[in-house]
Amino acid sequence: MAVVILKDGSRREYPQPVTPLQVAEDLSKRLAKEAVVAKVNGALWDINRVMPAEAELELLDFDNPQARDVYRHSTSHLMAQAVQELYPDVRLAIGPAIEDGFYYDFDLKEPLTPEDMQKIQGRMEELVKEDLEIQRQVLSREEALDLFRKMGEDYKVELIEDLPEDAEISCYRQGDFLDLCAGPHVGSTGRIRVFKLLSVAGSYWRGDENQPMLQRIYGTSFAKKSQLEEHLALLEEAKKRDHRKLGRELDLFSVSEDGPGMPIYHPNGVIVWNELLKLWREEHARDRYMEIRTPQILNKRLWERSGHWDNYAENMYLTEVDETPFALKPMNCPGAMLWYLTAHRSYRDLPLRTAELGLVHRHERSGTLHGLMRVRAFTQDDAHIFMLPSQIEAEVAGVIDLVDRIYKVFGLEYRLELSTRPEKCMGTEEQWETATNALMRVLENKGIEYKINPGDGAFYGPKIDFHILDCLKRSWQCATIQLDFQLPERFELTYTGEDGQEHRPVTVHRVIYGAVDRFFGILIEHFAGAFPVWLAPVQVKILPIADRHHEYCKTVAARLEEAGIRVTADLRNEKIGYKIRQAQGEKVPYMLVVGDKEVEAGKAALRTRSQGDVGQVDIAQFQEQVLREIKTRQLN
RNA sequence: GCCGAUGUGGCUCAACGGUAGAGCAGCUGAUUUGUAAUCAGCAGGUUGUCGGUUCGAUUCCGACCGUCGGCUCCA
Numbered sequence: 001m002a003v004v005i006l007k008d009g010s011r012r013e014y015p016q017p018v019t020p021l022q023v024a025e026d027l028s029k030r031l032a033k034e035a036v037v038a039k040v041n042g043a044l045w046d047i048n049r050v051m052p053a054e055a056e057l058e059l060l061d062f063d064n065p066q067a068r069d070v071y072r073h074s075t076s077h078l079m080a081q082a083v084q085e086l087y088p089d090v091r092l093a094i095g096p097a098i099e100d101g102f103y104y105d106f107d108l109k110e111p112l113t114p115e116d117m118q119k120i121q122g123r124m125e126e127l128v129k130e131d132l133e134i135q136r137q138v139l140s141r142e143e144a145l146d147l148f149r150k151m152g153e154d155y156k157v158e159l160i161e162d163l164p165e166d167a168e169i170s171c172y173r174q175g176d177f178l179d180l181c182a183g184p185h186v187g188s189t190g191r192i193r194v195f196k197l198l199s200v201a202g203s204y205w206r207g208d209e210n211q212p213m214l215q216r217i218y219g220t221s222f223a224k225k226s227q228l229e230e231h232l233a234l235l236e237e238a239k240k241r242d243h244r245k246l247g248r249e250l251d252l253f254s255v256s257e258d259g260p261g262m263p264i265y266h267p268n269g270v271i272v273w274n275e276l277l278k279l280w281r282e283e284h285a286r287d288r289y290m291e292i293r294t295p296q297i298l299n300k301r302l303w304e305r306s307g308h309w310d311n312y313a314e315n316m317y318l319t320e321v322d323e324t325p326f327a328l329k330p331m332n333c334p335g336a337m338l339w340y341l342t343a344h345r346s347y348r349d350l351p352l353r354t355a356e357l358g359l360v361h362r363h364e365r366s367g368t369l370h371g372l373m374r375v376r377a378f379t380q381d382d383a384h385i386f387m388l389p390s391q392i393e394a395e396v397a398g399v400i401d402l403v404d405r406i407y408k409v410f411g412l413e414y415r416l417e418l419s420t421r422p423e424k425c426m427g428t429e430e431q432w433e434t435a436t437n438a439l440m441r442v443l444e445n446k447g448i449e450y451k452i453n454p455g456d457g458a459f460y461g462p463k464i465d466f467h468i469l470d471c472l473k474r475s476w477q478c479a480t481i482q483l484d485f486q487l488p489e490r491f492e493l494t495y496t497g498e499d500g501q502e503h504r505p506v507t508v509h510r511v512i513y514g515a516v517d518r519f520f521g522i523l524i525e526h527f528a529g530a531f532p533v534w535l536a537p538v539q540v541k542i543l544p545i546a547d548r549h550h551e552y553c554k555t556v557a558a559r560l561e562e563a564g565i566r567v568t569a570d571l572r573n574e575k576i577g578y579k580i581r582q583a584q585g586e587k588v589p590y591m592l593v594v595g596d597k598e599v600e601a602g603k604a605a606l607r608t609r610s611q612g613d614v615g616q617v618d619i620a621q622f623q624e625q626v627l628r629e630i631k632t633r634q635l636n
Numbered sequence: 637g638c639c640g641a642u643g644u645g646g647c648u649c650a651a652c653g654g655u656a657g658a659g660c661a662g663c664u665g666a667u668u669u670g671u672a673a674u675c676a677g678c679a680g681g682u683u684g685u686c687g688g689u690u691c692g693a694u695u696c697c698g699a700c701c702g703u704c705g706g707c708u709c710c711a
Contacts, residue, residue, distance in 0.1 A: 092711095093711095094710060094711065095711090096709065096710075096711090097709090098709060099709080103709095111639080111640060111641095112640085113640095113641095114641095155711095156711070159710080159711050160711075162710090162711095163711075167711095169711085170711085171711090179711075180711045181711050182711055183711095199705060199706075200639095200640070200641090200705085200706085201639075201640070201705055201706030201707070202638065202639025202640060202705090202706060202707060203638095203639080203706065203707040204638075204639090204707055206710070207707065207708060207709090207710085208707095209637070209638060209707080213638060213639050213640095213707080214639085214707090215639075215640080216639095216706070216707080218705095218706085248647080249647085255702095255703095256702095257684075257701070257702050257703085258702095260701090260702065260703090365637055365638090366637070366702090367637065367638070367639095367706085367707080368637095368707095369703090370704095543671085545668080545669065545670055545671095546668045546669060546670095547668060547669095548668080573667080573668075573669090574669085574673090574674085575667095575668090575669050575670090575673085575674060576669070576670055576671060577669090577670085577671065577672060577673070577674095578669095578672080578673055578674080579671090579672095580671050580672055581671095581672035581673055582672085582673090583672090584672055585672085591671085593670070593671065595669095595670055596670090597670085605670080605671080607671060612671075612672095613670095613671055
């Protein structure tokens with residue numbers, strides 16, 4: 001006799017133990033069809049696996065995140081099965097579900113081509129039609145080792161060897177395909193409905209570059225075709241917004257072969273850049289930051305003192321000045337320390353908030369460079385706050401508010417993460433605890449939700465990271481607030497306390513945009529190149545219909561320019577449709593079309609990039625409206 | 637750095653073992669135009685770099701450089 005208690009509390013009895021699927025079939029056909037996986041007594045459970053005699057049962061469909069992972073994990077098995085059938089000499093590594101899909105890593109002699117992908121996809125579709133049951137099977141460690149050794153699956157053997165003593169070792173079988181797997185899985189291959197293989201890439205076994213290079217196939221799967229189409233449309237949209245493409249089209253920046261990872265900003269790009277800095281300086285002035293500038297290259301002994309030489313040397317560019325080794329700065333902190341040391345500091349001076357828009361150079365690996373997102377030369381919107389230990393909370397709270405004010409201007413949402421003490425770190429346990437608690441208290445007092453990343457702090461202190469969500473819901477780490485006990489120590493920073501004794505200040509490093517370059521890239525994609533008026537390189541474009549309107553257009557342009565609006569007039573000998581098409585392509589927010597009617601009325605026909613023709617406007621009123629939008633940094 | 641793909645005029649792309657072609661952009665001229673491409677003409681490339689094979693390479697091979705997709709998500 002078996003008892004099943006359902007989510008709604010109802011109870012069902014069976015003469016003998018049953019599977020979740022059997023229960024589902026009793027309940028409704030639809031449920032049985034859509035259930036991906038079950039939760040039995042709180043743990044994920046295959047829908048075709050017999051439950052204990054007494055079970056609390058919940059059935060999960062694709063909409064449940066855990067079930068979705070199971071579904072995709074099963075798709076990765078399906079892919080592995082297809083690959084193994086098509087390429088019998090393959091050795092399997094791992095194949096987990098990931099955020100938007102799944103992958104599987106294969107050790108295969110021949111590189112996989114796009115045609116191979118098609119073949120694999122095709123074979124997968126056949127396997128789905130065969131609707132093979134997916135069965136779980138538990139083995140002893142010896143059995144498992146023996147089995148996978150015989151199969152020549154070296155990676156699986158290694159995985160088994162690394163499993164903890166008490167782990168239950170399970171395998172899943174579908175047809176002739178068998179894979180080591182904790183599970184759970186969907187009941188049969190026929191339950192996997194919509195999937196698509198997306199790309200092949202290299203990856204190291206266990207992500208370690210000393211290990212063999214494997215071939216990874218990425219794919220994704222969904223319960224419905226429409227969901228896959230939606231996902232593909234999103235990828236398409238992301239491609240259209242690619243900042244590298246828009247950066248070229250809008251003439252914002254470029255990267256030369258002669259300076260990989262070192263962007264060249266074009267005049268249009270510099271306009272946006274300067275507007276970003278203008279906002280930044282305004283907001284920092286409000287919070288009484290003082291701006292400093294420190295040198296591009298500094299003596300090697302400074303980097304030894306700061307600890308960068310020991311921890312960061314392989315990323316640093318070296319040079320020589322009069323036979324003395326110097327290094328190009330990869331961070332701004334040591335320079336800020338040098339500034340602090342230029343005077344005696346009193347407790348009355350603290351906190352000292354020094355900001356620096358510092359251009360730093362870091363030797364990133366060649367394969368990781370990516371437009372403005374991953375570069376070798378970039379400007380950090382850095383700041384170092386020197387303070388009393390008692391000021392930590394207030395200062396951190398101030399930075400959080402500042403970040404919030406600035407991100408709001410762009411309509412960017414964000415999430416917070418707190419990273420705590422890593423295993424390899426400097427400073428005492430007590431210092432860490434005090435600092436970490438201070439950060440937590442700030443977040444809790446503010447009622448901010450945050451995620452904790454245990455052990456993910458910097459070696460010199462705990463930190464709070466801000467993850468921006470752009471309009472496609474992609475996440476980017478930008479702002480960070482890091483407490484640092486190391487640098488004040490290493491540079492022997494002091495202040496004179498109320499007691500007349502010398503004390504050590506606490507330091508916070510923080511950035512808001514992070515790398516201005518990367519933030520710019522994120523904004524390009526976030527706005528799809530259609531910047532809000534205050535950021536737009538050209539805010540108003542005046543388009544005469546014919547030559548006889550040129551004089552009037554020049555007058556209007558001069559007037560708007562005088563008022564501080566970035567305006568150009570397209571006086572080329574072209575038809576109006578052509579000029580409009582071009583201005584739209586440049587994503588200019590406002591176009592003023594001028595023909596006989598407008599000259600006569602002393603007005604202009606306004607066209608916006610988003611709404612098209614909106615009719616005649618009074619120039620003075622239009623000017624006021626644009627100026628207001630610029631001043632308030634209105635979003636589109 | 638590693639794996640794979642890739643590199644043709646400013647941009648997007650075509651072609652080929654016998655010394656490259658189109659569209660857009662540019663320039664000149666005509667047209668004076670009413671809300672997303674007017675017409676015609678001209679000009680523009682030592683086919684990423686360096687080597688090799690060949691009578692001959694941009695095309696085949698190799699190295700290098702750059703670019704693109706990846707290299708955390710642990711059965």
